Amino acid sequence: ILNVEQSPQSLHVQEGDSTNFTCSFPSSNFYALHWYRWETAKSPEALFVMTLNGDEKKKGRISATLNTKEGYSYLYIKGSQPEDSATYLCAFMRAGNNRKLIWGLGTSLAVNP
């Protein structure tokens, strides 16, 4: 059974705070790790797709790191804004698995103004 676990389940921060979440995934047969942002009443949108151990990706105030050997990825948000409020999902793609994504349950972030 492949499990992708995300922590924390939910998070409330004040505007301007920096925060980070964790995604844990199986360390064997790694192909890719995806991060998505899912706003309420919308559909998930890709933030990052990471494939190499040690990868670091950045998009504005959001960045992510990847450790495939130990099976974890961190997502960082610097200076959180109310518009960052969303659920952040990670998904693991195993090598040779027909591009199927195995999804975590997400971290729900609420940024208070």
Added chain:
Amino acid sequence: NAGVTQTPKFRILKIGQSMTLQCTQDMNHNYMYWYRQDPGMGLKLIYYSVGAGITDKGEVPNGYNVSRSTTEDFPLRLELAAPSQTSVYFCASSLTTEAFFGQGTRLTVV
């Protein structure tokens, strides 16, 4: 370029009725997926397809059927709707990297 188009957005079905959720993508993606999302359960894969003419079961295929006669279209069929199929359904497609999602269908079976 519309991306992934999913219809309808909302639907109420009576137990035992059938319906088809439509999904079309115009990005020439090989891979297409159907997910359902239930509160506290995350995205669960129902069926997926790696190309036209090829489909395979995901984690929760019971009660559903799919077809992939063209690259663009990947409809999901519910033959005998049951209350357990009340959920939000998402279609997605991908080429080699990230998945692109449709806007979702909120289905209620009463």
